[in-house]
Amino acid sequence: MYFQPEIETMPREELRKLQLERMRESLRNAYENVPLYRERFDAAGVTPDDLESLEDIAKFPFVVKQDMRDNYPFGMFARENADVARIHASSGTTGQATVVGHTANDLANWGDCFARGIAMVGGDENSTIQVSYGYGLFTGGLGAHAGGEAMGCTVIPTSSGNTKRQVQMLKDCKTDILACTPSYALLIADTAIEMGYDPATEFQISGGIFGAEPCSENMRQEIADKLGIQYCDAYGLSEIMGPGVAMECAERGGLHIAEDQFYCEIIDPETLEVLPDGEVGELVITTLTRECSPMIRYRTRDVTTINAEPCACGRTHRKIGRLLGRTDDMLIIRGVNVFPSQIEQVITEFPEIATQYQIILTMNGPLDHVELQVETEPDFPIDEVRRLEDLRNRLAAALKSNLQVAVDIKFVEPKTIARSEGKAKRVIDLRGENQ
Numbered sequence: 001m002y003f004q005p006e007i008e009t010m011p012r013e014e015l016r017k018l019q020l021e022r023m024r025e026s027l028r029n030a031y032e033n034v035p036l037y038r039e040r041f042d043a044a045g046v047t048p049d050d051l052e053s054l055e056d057i058a059k060f061p062f063v064v065k066q067d068m069r070d071n072y073p074f075g076m077f078a079r080e081n082a083d084v085a086r087i088h089a090s091s092g093t094t095g096q097a098t099v100v101g102h103t104a105n106d107l108a109n110w111g112d113c114f115a116r117g118i119a120m121v122g123g124d125e126n127s128t129i130q131v132s133y134g135y136g137l138f139t140g141g142l143g144a145h146a147g148g149e150a151m152g153c154t155v156i157p158t159s160s161g162n163t164k165r166q167v168q169m170l171k172d173c174k175t176d177i178l179a180c181t182p183s184y185a186l187l188i189a190d191t192a193i194e195m196g197y198d199p200a201t202e203f204q205i206s207g208g209i210f211g212a213e214p215c216s217e218n219m220r221q222e223i224a225d226k227l228g229i230q231y232c233d234a235y236g237l238s239e240i241m242g243p244g245v246a247m248e249c250a251e252r253g254g255l256h257i258a259e260d261q262f263y264c265e266i267i268d269p270e271t272l273e274v275l276p277d278g279e280v281g282e283l284v285i286t287t288l289t290r291e292c293s294p295m296i297r298y299r300t301r302d303v304t305t306i307n308a309e310p311c312a313c314g315r316t317h318r319k320i321g322r323l324l325g326r327t328d329d330m331l332i333i334r335g336v337n338v339f340p341s342q343i344e345q346v347i348t349e350f351p352e353i354a355t356q357y358q359i360i361l362t363m364n365g366p367l368d369h370v371e372l373q374v375e376t377e378p379d380f381p382i383d384e385v386r387r388l389e390d391l392r393n394r395l396a397a398a399l400k401s402n403l404q405v406a407v408d409i410k411f412v413e414p415k416t417i418a419r420s421e422g423k424a425k426r427v428i429d430l431r432g433e434n435q
């Protein structure tokens with residue numbers, strides 16, 4: 001049931017004591033070994049000795065992704081080359097890539113964090129886990145792999161892609177747990193069904209550890225039903241570690257933060273004030289054990305809440321709510337703030353429409369123009385104008401009443417929107433391009 005019971009169910013007072021000790025150590029590691037932290041702490045007039053309680057972390061300055069870019073590649077490493085066991089890097093699609101280093105201890109801790117998620121879906125050393133996250137600089141593949149090894153599972157490192165083979169392995173190797181992005185899980189499930197299988201009843205699979213991108217409640221339910229599994233939402237980010245920072249237990253009330261390794265705060269992204277538990281804001285993470293790349297108050301841009309209510313599963317670590325999206329993914333449609341996952345939730349209410357969509361942003365004079373492309377299901381008569389117009393009106397009305405937004409809806413033929421084997425690209429922003 002638990003991977004590390006003594007840590008996962010540690011009484012909160014004891015846990016907070018452990019966090020404080022580790023936070024002091026992490027601040028010292030950062031201050032003594034990373035010039036950026038020394039300069040920032042000195043400028044703010046604080047030293048690691050000023051930390052007397054966990055809440056004192058609010059005295060320390062934030063770091064952001066740009067700081068990592070400015071110090072590319074190794075400027076924020078607190079360890080010499082000989083101690084660095086591996087590096088991972090972000091793709092750099094939105095700017096200079098960011099590089100994060102891991103010592104052997106960092107990698108071992110990472111494996112433990114992910115293994116806790118494996119236990120949450122009922123896995124143990126008898127389980128077979130198929131890792132269909134991409135392997136490479138992206139942390140999904142190797143992070144899940146480390147978790148499988150820490151648990152003592154049989155690990156199938158399929159990586160992403162070659163979806164029919166993924167299905168064949170799921171079936172033939174009697175995979176118990178699948179780990180991949182939710183959009184890829186749906187593609188794998190749909191491919192299995194197209195191949196003539198019913199994975200929910202014919203395959204052994206019983207758990208899924210899915211993360212790296214937002215996923216609406218309806219889409220998650222569709223994946224769980226099609227595969228016949230318990231769905232564990234896995235959160236993480238490469239700057240902080242990778243998958244395993246927070247994992248969802250069977251109670252489904254949020255994702256337990258690995259609080260022995262990370263300290264989380266929620267801030268108001270405008271005023272930068274720390275918000276009380278339960279309020280929605282930006283997640284800020286301080287690493288407590290990371291040796292090579294300590295992060296002190298890293299602003300994730302992810303929007304969520306912290307839930308401190310006791311959990312029926314017995315774990316004492318606080319939880320974050322399932323993520324709506326990132327502050328930088330939020331669309332502002334005629335003054336209304338909307339996350340793509342909220343649009344997804346509305347689309348998935350319609351059985352005539354597939355769980356596939358794309359949002360195309362263009363400029364219409366000085367105004368943003370938003371086109372929502374959706375696919376009808378193969379059995380929907382897309383040529384019948386009346387039925388299509390009726391569907392369009394109902395979808396437009398649902399978007400308007402749920403999200404207060406009006407968007408142009410464009411129906412496309414079944415299976416024309418590109419399927420994703422990793423993180424789905426839901427928003428195509430053409431606003432910077434000549435039109």
Ligand code: DLL
Nearest residue numbers: 140211212213214234235236237238242243323326
């Ligand atoms: O996506 C690490 C990961 C791999 C997490 C596999 C879970 C499973 P990055 O590529 O650095 O790392 O992207 C991190 O992805 O800041 C979130 O915005 C988003 N994200 C990660 N997990 C979730 C999730 C990996 N469970 C960024 N729900 C984060 C929603 C997520 N968004």
